Amino acid sequence: MLYPINIDISDIKITVIGGGEVAYRKCKNFLAFGKTVKVISKDYINKFGELKDKLEIVNDEYKEEYLKDSFIVVAATNNKEVNRKIGIYCRENGKLVNVVDDIELSNFTVPSYVKRGDLLISISTGGKSPSLSSKIKKELEEKYDDSYEEYIDTLGELRKEIIKKYEDVSLRRKKLKALINLDLAELRELKIEYQK
Numbered sequence: 163m164l165y166p167i168n169i170d171i172s173d174i175k176i177t178v179i180g181g182g183e184v185a186y187r188k189c190k191n192f193l194a195f196g197k198t199v200k201v202i203s204k205d206y207i208n209k210f211g212e213l214k215d216k217l218e219i220v221n222d223e224y225k226e227e228y229l230k231d232s233f234i235v236v237a238a239t240n241n242k243e244v245n246r247k248i249g250i251y252c253r254e255n256g257k258l259v260n261v262v263d264d265i266e267l268s269n270f271t272v273p274s275y276v277k278r279g280d281l282l283i284s285i286s287t288g289g290k291s292p293s294l295s296s297k298i299k300k301e302l303e304e305k306y307d308d309s310y311e312e313y314i315d316t317l318g319e320l321r322k323e324i325i326k327k328y329e330d331v332s333l334r335r336k337k338l339k340a341l342i343n344l345d346l347a348e349l350r351e352l353k354i355e356y357q358k
């Protein structure tokens with residue numbers, strides 16, 4: 163069973179092993195969250211060229227020493243034995259590891275997600291169907307479109323104003339709960355009211 167958790171990775175060292183399609187997807191994912199990573203592989207698919215200035219690329223095969231200072235590790239080679247060695251080493255050394263061909267050995271997996279500013283919806287099937295995760299993501303992307311970025315920011319700003327203004331906790335909760343029944347235009351108006 164997998165426990166959902168949102169991690170601040172800004173101070174965490176991350177290493178991805180492998181230079182194929184899957185390693186590329188995992189690297190792009192970290193970059194999308196503003197995080198550079200170290201990548202270890204002897205061969206890289208051409209697409210890595212686009213990312214070469216953003217990543218720390220090591221041209222070598224996997225060696226344990228490359229993981230010493232990393233807390234998050236992704237084992238994404240096409241060699242099951244190598245992936246397994248990485249998984250075991252990380253688990254024995256208190257690291258978070260995603261072994262892309264072995265969910266049992268992984269102590270975390272990467273969910274599919276929809277991100278609209280600070281709204282983050284993650285989808286996981288416990289490894290039973292990554293394709294279904296991807297399909298659900300596409301459905302949610304339509305329902306929660308780009309306008310949600312401003313919607314969430316405005317909710318956040320109004321929440322702060324309400325907490326500042328109302329000391330009575332039950333009234334405060336009522337006001338906070340009522341916010342989500344307003345659309346973006348109504349929230350914008352309310353924000354102006356509070357700023358007066």
Ligand SMILES: C[C@@]1(CC(=O)O)c2cc3[nH]c(cc4nc(cc5[nH]c(cc(n2)[C@H]1CCC(=O)O)[C@@](C)(CC(=O)O)[C@@H]5CCC(=O)O)C(CC(=O)O)=C4CCC(=O)O)c(CCC(=O)O)c3CC(=O)O
Pocket residue numbers: 187188191260261262263264265270271272273274275285286287288289290291292293294295296299
């Ligand atoms: C357990 C997990 C571990 C992990 O990697 O974290 C895992 C494992 C495996 N995936 C495999 C195959 C595919 N994976 C994808 C796609 C994604 N896979 C992702 C996550 C996960 N994949 C984790 C569980 C997630 C969950 O619980 O749902 C996503 C969500 C996130 C990401 O990787 O970035 C991303 C969608 C991104 C998006 O669209 O948002 C596609 C479809 C495609 O490429 O379009 C296929 C081919 C079709 C199919 O098989 O369904 C195989 C078989 C390899 C083989 O054939 O041998 C294994 C190994 C195994 O099953 O053992």
Ligand SMILES: NC(=O)C1=CN([C@@H]2O[C@H](COP(=O)(O)OP(=O)(O)OC[C@H]3O[C@@H](n4cnc5c(N)ncnc54)[C@H](O)[C@@H]3O)[C@@H](O)[C@H]2O)C=CC1
Pocket residue numbers: 179180181182183184185202203204205206207222223224238239240241244262263292
């Ligand atoms: N989790 C997921 O979402 C998915 C997982 N998979 C699994 O992921 C594995 C990798 O898939 P692809 O990236 O498509 O494979 P690929 O064949 O495109 O790339 C494999 C990469 O691993 C590197 N590699 C091999 N041995 C190495 C070593 N000792 N040290 C460092 N790097 C090494 C190779 O140089 C190559 O760059 C597959 O075997 C498959 O089982 C496949 C699809 C999706």
